[in-house]
Amino acid sequence: MSDFKPSQSSSLDDWLCYLEQLHPANIEMGLERVQKVAQQVGLLQTRSKIILIAGTNGKGTTAQCLEKLLLAQGFSVGTYASPHLIRYNERVRINGAELDDQFHVDAFYELDQSRGDTALTYFEYGTLGALAIFKRMDVDYVLLEVGLGGRYDATNIVTPVASVITTVDLDHKEYLGDTRELVGYDKAGIFRTGTPAIVGDLDIPHTVIDYGEEINADLCLSRRDFHFSEDSLTFSWKMADYDLCFAQPAIPAQNAATALSVLYKLDLLPDATVIADALKSLTVQGRFQKLSEDPLVYTDVAHNRESARFLAKRLNSFKEQGFTIHALVGMLADKEHGDVATAMQDAVDFWHVASLDNPRGTEAEQLAKTLQSFVSVNGTYDTVGDAISSVLPQLCEQNLLIIFGSFYTVAEAITFFDS
CATH class of the missing domain: 3.90.190.20 (Mur ligase, C-terminal domain)
Incomplete structure (x- = not known):
């Protein structure tokens, strides 16, 4: 490892190179180290309401749908996603826009000054950096995409107002297990007692429901509590007293239905005209x-x-x-x-x-x-x-x-x- 240590005046590229060298592993499951640094920097005390989003697929599109619908109602929103496609800046958005490099540099510098001898992975640094930026910008809502699994992912140090699982399928089997039940149990680790836990998967593994019931989470399940249907032109969503129909969105209807159900559970569902306008204009980079x-x-x-x-x-x-x-x-x-x-x-x-x-x-x-x-x-x-x-x-x-x-x-x- 190089002896070079970037400063607050260093470039973002220099910082990213430095972070890549700090920890020997790209992935190290566990929350103890990242939680310790977050507490040292004071990142867990925030007025922002956090929505934690896990899933094998669909996290990005669900988050972007939520972002669009919250912004349409006048809320300020911070969104954290990974990985990026072209630029690191894609990982953190404030009100739908990327930030200048210096925001990330400032966050990384603060973390590096405070972490002492605690080693963090590249993803853990990125997660804490995003939380630092969101606290600095004092946003109303934070949409936090889980990186891998859920239970031991760095994002799971927060206290969410809602937890979301978009889908459950086999991926990263070396970390999460080789059955949907094992993967689902790991993702369900983001649930909290008494807190809305929305699951969009169409064939929910019993381990997700069992764990949610065990800790008394406020479960909201696809095909039980909310339903959707689609054809080549339209998308319909039903939940409680709502039975709404819109033009087919550019994102998977399943993810749109999950996002609407999250907002319903948080009493944040906007008028149907607002939803229609948001879905009509929604596009996600790299998704078809x-x-x-x-x-x-x-x-x-x-x-x-x-x-x-x-x-x-x-x-x-x-x-x-x-x-x-x-x-x-x-x-x-x-x-x-x-x-x-x-x-x-x-x-x-x-x-x-x-x-x-x-x-x-x-x-x-x-x-x-x-x-x-x-x-x-x-x-x-x-x-x-x-x-x-x-x-x-x-x-x-x-x-x-x-x-x-x-x-x-x-x-x-x-x-x-x-x-």
Whole structure:
């Protein structure tokens, strides 16, 4: 590790490099260290009301829906998300906007001055930095996305006014377990006694409900306490005396329904016209984001079984219109490549595979070898950029290219089309 220690006048890039070197592990489960530093800095005493959001998929879209609906009612909102796509600044938003580098530098400097000899991971530093910024900005509401699981994630040091689980599926099995019941139990660790606990999953593992009942959380469950339905044009949500219908949002209807249910439980549900306007204008970077109109190119961060199923559903709507679907995929080594291929195989006609420039990335040849047990691979490439340059000339009218598989894949695709 370098002896360089950044100051309050150092750049954000210098600080991020420093944080990456501070702790030998990217992930270290447990709350003791991060809670100790948070207490030393006084981050847990705040007037902001915190909504804690966990889930295998859908955290970002649910948070952004909540953000939009709270802002529409005049509240100030801080939002923390990870990972970022292009810039670290994407991880922290105040009222929907990213902040200048100096806000992050100031927060990291304060934490580094106060932590003593307590070692923190990169994610723990980021989480505490976000909490420091939210306290500095004195926002009304904080939307805090859980990084991994729930029970032992750094975000779980806070006292939320509501806890949310969007979905439960298999991911990060080395940390969370290899069954939905084990994963669900870990995520349910963000529940609090007597506090609303909203679960949007459509097939809730019994461990989530059992734990919620054991600690007497105020459970609000999909398909029991709230319901939604959708078709190609509309989205309907029902809860208690509400039975509302809106135009189909750009985000998954399940996540929109979960967000509305959170606001209902907190007595913050706005008028139907406000909801309709918010849903109509809601877009989320990296979630079926259009990069090009001609040829038609989309990108999506889908990287596990559930998110791949949802992406396949979207692609199938194009196939029904006569489109031929090309897929360009790059994935990390610790993801379930076969599960993703199985979920996508009927939606994709041609497969292209790229290596990722990341220590955790899978080489194209290795990924192609795995995928060929499920689909026919039409080409392998050294980088996402090389793949895009090669595939684009192959596209013609009624062709669609979907670039997916990882946040890193999406980031490279966005950079390619922005350059």
